[in-house]
Amino acid sequence: MQALFSDAFFKDLAKQYGTPLYVYSGDKIAQQYNHLKDSFEARSTRFFYACKALTNQHILQLIRDLGCGIDCSSINEAYMAVRAGFSPDRILYTSNGIAFEEIEAAVSLGIHINIDSLSNLEKMGAKYGHNYPVGIRLRPNIMAGGNLKISTGHEQSKFGIPLEQIEEILQIVRRHQMHIRGLHIHTGSEIKDVKVFMEGANRLLELIDYFPELSCMDLGGGFKVAYRPDESGTDILQLAAETKLIQEAMSKRAGRHIEIWFEPGKYLVSECGYLITHVNVIKENGSTIFAGIDSGFNHLIRPMFYDAYHHIRNISHPNAPEKKYTITGNICETDQFASDRLLPEINEGDYLVFFNAGAYGYEMSSSYNARSKPAQVLHYRGETRLISRRETLDDLMHLQIL
Ligand code: LLP
Numbered sequence: 001m002q003a004l005f006s007d008a009f010f011k012d013l014a015k016q017y018g019t020p021l022y023v024y025s026g027d028k029i030a031q032q033y034n035h036l037k038d039s040f041e042a043r044s045t046r047f048f049y050a051c052k053a054l055t056n057q058h059i060l061q062l063i064r065d066l067g068c069g070i071d072c073s074s075i076n077e078a079y080m081a082v083r084a085g086f087s088p089d090r091i092l093y094t095s096n097g098i099a100f101e102e103i104e105a106a107v108s109l110g111i112h113i114n115i116d117s118l119s120n121l122e123k124m125g126a127k128y129g130h131n132y133p134v135g136i137r138l139r140p141n142i143m144a145g146g147n148l149k150i151s152t153g154h155e156q157s158k159f160g161i162p163l164e165q166i167e168e169i170l171q172i173v174r175r176h177q178m179h180i181r182g183l184h185i186h187t188g189s190e191i192k193d194v195k196v197f198m199e200g201a202n203r204l205l206e207l208i209d210y211f212p213e214l215s216c217m218d219l220g221g222g223f224k225v226a227y228r229p230d231e232s233g234t235d236i237l238q239l240a241a242e243t244k245l246i247q248e249a250m251s252k253r254a255g256r257h258i259e260i261w262f263e264p265g266k267y268l269v270s271e272c273g274y275l276i277t278h279v280n281v282i283k284e285n286g287s288t289i290f291a292g293i294d295s296g297f298n299h300l301i302r303p304m305f306y307d308a309y310h311h312i313r314n315i316s317h318p319n320a321p322e323k324k325y326t327i328t329g330n331i332c333e334t335d336q337f338a339s340d341r342l343l344p345e346i347n348e349g350d351y352l353v354f355f356n357a358g359a360y361g362y363e364m365s366s367s368y369n370a371r372s373k374p375a376q377v378l379h380y381r382g383e384t385r386l387i388s389r390r391e392t393l394d395d396l397m398h399l400q401i402l
Contacts, residue, residue, distance in 0.1 A: 001229045001355055003274065004028055005379070007315040010276055014351050017375050017386065019278040020295040022362050024054075024387075026062050026380025028272035029358075033066045036264070039240040044247045044257070048092045050221045050265030051077055053359035054273070058378050058387040060084035063268065071221070071263040075102045078111055092218075094137060094184060094263065095120070096159055107132055114184040114218065116160050118168055125176025135182035135218060138163055140203050144196040145188025145222065147306055153187035153200065160185065163203060170210055180211045182261070186220025189266060192232075194239045201246045201260075208253045217250060218261035219243075225270045227309050227356050233267070266359040273358025275300055275374070276315075279350045280330060289325050291346045293337075296329025298368040300354060300361050303337045310357065314343055316350035327352065331369040367396055 003010075004025045013023055036047055048071035049063045055077060060070065061084050069090040072078040075098075081091045088110035095103065096116050100123045106113050107128065115121050116137035124134060139160035145151035152159040161169060173180055185200045197219055204217050223234040243260055250258040277293040284290075302308035312327060314320070322342045329335035337354070346352070354361075365373050372391035377384060 001226075001311045001313075003313060003353065003355065004272070005274070007313075007318060010274070010315050010353055011351060013377060013384070014276050014278065017377060018390065019276050019351065020293075020299055020374040021276045022357060022374050022376040023274050023276060024059065024269070024358055024376070024378050025272045026059075026378055029059070029062060029268055030066055032268050032271070033063070033068055035236060036262075036267070037067070039236050040260075041240075041244055041247075044259055045240075045243065046216075046259055046261045048090075048261060048263045049268050050263045051081065052363065053265035054269045054361075054363050055080055056362075056376060056378075056387050057084050058385075059269065060086075062378075062380065064090075068268075071265075072111075074098075075105050078106060078109060082109060092261070092263070094186070094218075094220075096137070100124075112182075114182070118161060118165065118172065121161070121169065121172050121178075122176075125172050125178045128178075130177045130179045133179040133181035133213070135184045135216070136161065136169060136180060137184040137186075138204070138207075140185040140187055140200045142187050142196060142199055142203075144191050144193070146190030146224070146308075149306055150189040151187070152189075153185060166207065166210070173211075179213050181213065182216040182218050183207060183211070183214065184218035184220065184261075186263065187222060189222045190224045191222040192224040192234050194235060194242055197239060198242050198246060201243075201250075205246065205250055205253060208250060208258075214254060214258065215256070216259040216261050217247075218263070221263040221265050221267070223262075223264050223267040225266055225356070227270075227311065229311060268359075270356045270359035273356070273361055275354040275357040275361060277352050277354065279346055279348055279352060282346060282348055288340070289323065291325045291327050291343075291352070292330060293327060293352055294330055295374070296331035296335045296369070296371065297333065298329075298331055298371055299365045299374055300337070300357060301364050301366075302360060304335065305364075310337065311355035312338060312341065312343060313353045313355070314346055314350055315353050317344050317347065320345035331371065367391060370396055372396065 048069035114135040
């Protein structure tokens with residue numbers, strides 16, 4: 001896999017800012033968004049960046065300036081979106097299992113809301129009636145996604161209101177004369193097969209007649225990107241072509257223009273990001289050679305949590321003869337980034353760079369073992385800037401009442 005930055009550039013950053021360090025390419029984010037924008041019909045498709053993937057204000061502002069909307073999964077993300085300068089009509093709050101107070105707070109921001117439970121739908125209807133248009137998050141009963149933990153649309157999933165509860169939904173909607181503006185599904189993350197998106201869209205198409213004020217169908221996020229050297233992502237051109245057909249079918253059935261919304265997270269920010277780490281120790285234990293780095297699942301949890309593969313490059317000795325290494329962290333846990341991975345010979349002091357670290361990397365990091373969260377750097381249009389500093393001991397203790 002080819003990195004977006006040269007080894008020399010990574011090394012310079014490591015020396016200047018220290019390691020571990022997250023680095024992002026803003027140009028790659030722009031390239032990904034522009035590819036979406038150019039592939040889909042502008043009048044019929046809107047994109048909302050699922051900012052749970054990476055919420056730094058500089059990233060949000062960059063994405064705002066590209067013209068993309070933003071999808072939030074908590075009221076605080078919505079406040080961050082407002083701070084980053086998104087206007088309310090470009091902010092979407094797709095809720096899941098939240099207290100009604102958060103929905104009220106979202107209403108006072110004037111943003112789009114997707115409601116995901118009968119009880120909140122009832123409360124919404126009772127309080128706002130027809131006055132605040134909302135979307136309904138449905139569970140499409142489709143199993144898809146990179147692994148079970150990131151599959152959200154199947155029949156055992158907590159997300160959304162199950163399709164088979166449509167009668168209960170309609171009773172609430174009719175009782176309160178609610179204005180249902182959109183229907184929403186999110187089937188999972190890392191869905192390569194375009195058919196899965198279309199299967200979900202077809203389930204929504206079947207519901208159009210029930211909701212006379214619908215103006216958008218939100219198909220969620222989950223476009224796959226390549227994590228392994230031999231992988232490819234969702235075929236965006238095919239997705240765009242098929243979306244156009246289903247959008248036309250929906251508009252025809254509704255008798256008015258229906259927009260399609262998507263909420264990409266990984267697609268926009270996964271490949272733009274890297275985690276640069278430093279090798280502290282090499283340990284040979286029997287047949288295993290451990291390379292112990294200055295990071296851990298406190299900084300990049302995906303390998304441990306989802307058994308996710310992250311490509312690793314030894315930028316210090318990229319051409320050395322290869323050996324098998326188990327890459328481990330420095331926290332007090334069985335903490336592996338990769339096991340028996342073939343990599344160019346690693347020496348203490350080398351830098352190892354992890355790929356696809358932009359989405360759900362820093363964002364899912366913690367200060368476990370009282371180890372500082374890494375700093376973050378953004379490179380965009382030829383300029384490199386620090387966008388968050390490394391945590392200090394004082395930061396780690398600042399909530400404690402001493
Ligand atoms: N929309 C909704 C309602 C979602 O729940 C999600 C992700 C997205 C959009 C964006 O999905 P994406 O395009 O990024 O696949 N931490 C996991 C991924 C969890 C995704 C949760 N929901 C990971 O690192 O693989």
